[in-house]
Amino acid sequence: MDKAADPILQVLHDYKAAVYAKDVDAFVALYAPDILAFDMWDAWTYEGVASWRRMVEGWFGSLGAERVAVDFSEARTVVSQDLAVVHAFVTYKAVSAHGEELRSMDNRITATLRQTGDGWKIFHQHSSSPIDPASTKVVFKR
Structure with missing residues (x-):
């Protein structure tokens, strides 16, 4: 992700950092x-x-004591003057206090942002995973 070229990618970077730090205030600050x-x-x-x-x-x-490491892939953005949309695949990995990966799951995420005096803020977010039609179970691995 080239954060300098796309300010919306900076929001994704800040999302990852806030989740890993378990920083409620930093995470919520990303939202309108x-x-x-x-x-x-x-x-x-x-x-x-x-x-x-x-x-x-x-x-x-x-x-x-666990943390969650977030990884976004194939992030795509569309940015206009004061509105932006980003969609990506996202992997959430549970990590032990010793840094061992315990489990993971993949989701899809779409967020709509607006430019405010405090920067870009997410005002709508949608996460999903597909459903296996045969079992009707959620598919958590891409």
């Missing part, structure tokens, strides 16, 4: 107050930054 998230887990939607913050606090709090 009116975030609408269609996430893979638990709730049908998360509406507003307070709802999103509660989800993030639960996620990071559930990790214990």
